[in-house]
Amino acid sequence: MLPTIECRDDAIVMIDQRKLPAAEVYVTCKTAPEVAKAIKTMVIRGAPAIGVAAAMGIALGMRRSKATGTRQFTTEFQKTCDLMAATRPTAVNLFWAIDRMKRAFADAAQGGGSVAEIAQRLEAEARRIHDEDVESCRSLGAHGAALVPESARILTHCNAGALATAGYGTALGVIRAAAAQGKRVAVLADETRPFLQGARLTAWELVRDGIDTTVITDNMAGAMMRLGSVDLVVVGADRIAANGDVANKVGTYSVAVLAKAHGIPFYVAAPISTVDLDTADGDRIPIEERSDREVTHVGASRLTPEGARVRNPAFDVTPAQYVTAIITERGIARPPYAESLAQLVGSRQPAVGSLS
């Protein structure tokens, strides 16, 4: 298993995803603000992984609290939750994980728990979120593998792999599960500018697993489809609205339109925690605009001239009409998504967080 994020003693250790594949460097966060900064600066990224990191960060922060009474402890907890919530706006797993931590806090506090007992309960909840995420990925991988033919050339965008989750991955979980079943899979990985998650992270993960991987620039996806070199597309998601619209890494929408134009199935793989029934459709999903520098530079190389503006929306929205199916740990949702997603979300109520 790839070491995306781990609790060790009094710290949280993450592999620095900005440095891969050139270097395997680990970042140790000893405080909640350090975890928040790691999320914001993309030491760790990927919607499920962000949720896990936020939960662990909250647990860490509260374990280190010096509050003596529950009143002060509650105030600190709220501040720590707010800190995490302010890191990145699009991935709903972040808010889902914070909400789970809030409910765990409320449960423990209502039971009359001490500060130490509440802190323990938060730590247990964070570990549970982590472990459930790995289980979810394995389960959705198994569901998704059924959609993969015996021999398949699969295009993916960005990194929805072990590094984007607590382990195993969503889109890459589907690919791993298909490969584990003995299916012959070959992956075309969009490099995914500007952060290059495909070239750097997806390729790194898949090569480690011995899966045939070819990196292409984002603008080659259409040409590859036209040449008949793509059998299916599978991507992850940062937020799925109630109607099935999908926010995911910028470029996903282009791939979806191209897939439809070529009659190629376009699958989205994500845990139920990515489904946000409180967001009616994709146009209501906040889209993060990140710093210009991600576009203007690669490493030390400046690409654009002074005087040219740049845009850097980190995500885009793919309307539900382009999505062939949504693969979750509870099964596969098909259109109409308003019904199928509501059904999957409701199927095991206790495990589902609301955003209230």
Next chain:
Amino acid sequence: MLPTIECRDDAIVMIDQRKLPAAEVYVTCKTAPEVAKAIKTMVIRGAPAIGVAAAMGIALGMRRSKATGTRQFTTEFQKTCDLMAATRPTAVNLFWAIDRMKRAFADAAQGGGSVAEIAQRLEAEARRIHDEDVESCRSLGAHGAALVPESARILTHCNAGALATAGYGTALGVIRAAAAQGKRVAVLADETRPFLQGARLTAWELVRDGIDTTVITDNMAGAMMRLGSVDLVVVGADRIAANGDVANKVGTYSVAVLAKAHGIPFYVAAPISTVDLDTADGDRIPIEERSDREVTHVGASRLTPEGARVRNPAFDVTPAQYVTAIITERGIARPPYAESLAQLVGSRQPAVGSLS
């Protein structure tokens, strides 16, 4: 006027397009093989510019010939033409220019010209090809500007600018002409991985001209269209088949499919020398596959891990059905292109080269 390529004394001087926008460096070629190498390594690129460079390279090579008789001179000429023809396979302007030089040679030789006289004739022909290219760009710019609304947000891919031609540009010629007419134009420039012609060259040219320019990563084009931020697309071409299929920088096809899905006009701007009536359709156009390193690295930064393969087709083919109109110096071709292109090509026979 941008100094794309110039004859100076006994040399050809080109701006090194690999170094822009970080540095304005000029490369001086003193022999035909040096010119061929400059074309192959993309010191100079862009279909019309490649044609001009090849013609100038042939003229330079023959001026420097030490052949005493026409027989030896003819052999050297053929070798020099072959050298140029082997540089890059897709842009038909290269073969068109070589063919013009061959006809000039044959004319001069048939007239009983001496080696010196033939060499002079070749030099004159190369200058004519250069000058005609600038005129063609200005003329097609004027035709194309009529298609641009009073206020237009224009998306372009790669660099079809002054740097891709002897001057003024094709797609950027249309934009320049529209701006010169007082139209309010704002340009979205796809960065155009892997060689980054959009981020580096198009942005550099347009900023110099004071035209509002925003660079986006290639995968943002679809999202920008969906948000209503693109009024029209205009791109250049490396070869246009008799049926109107267009080979152009890889990624053009994706942009064309996206434009169609959003009801956005998709225009191709190219001189008549880019139209190849001897190629029936786009699938017969040879597509150059360039070195892996263009994809695996940006500057000194390695993006992909060892063990991952890459693809690097430099061009793709956009079927005619996606092309709203083809803008040439002789007017605008509309579907069905088999008729409209044949008509434009035939309209001034003497200026048109065949590939026989």
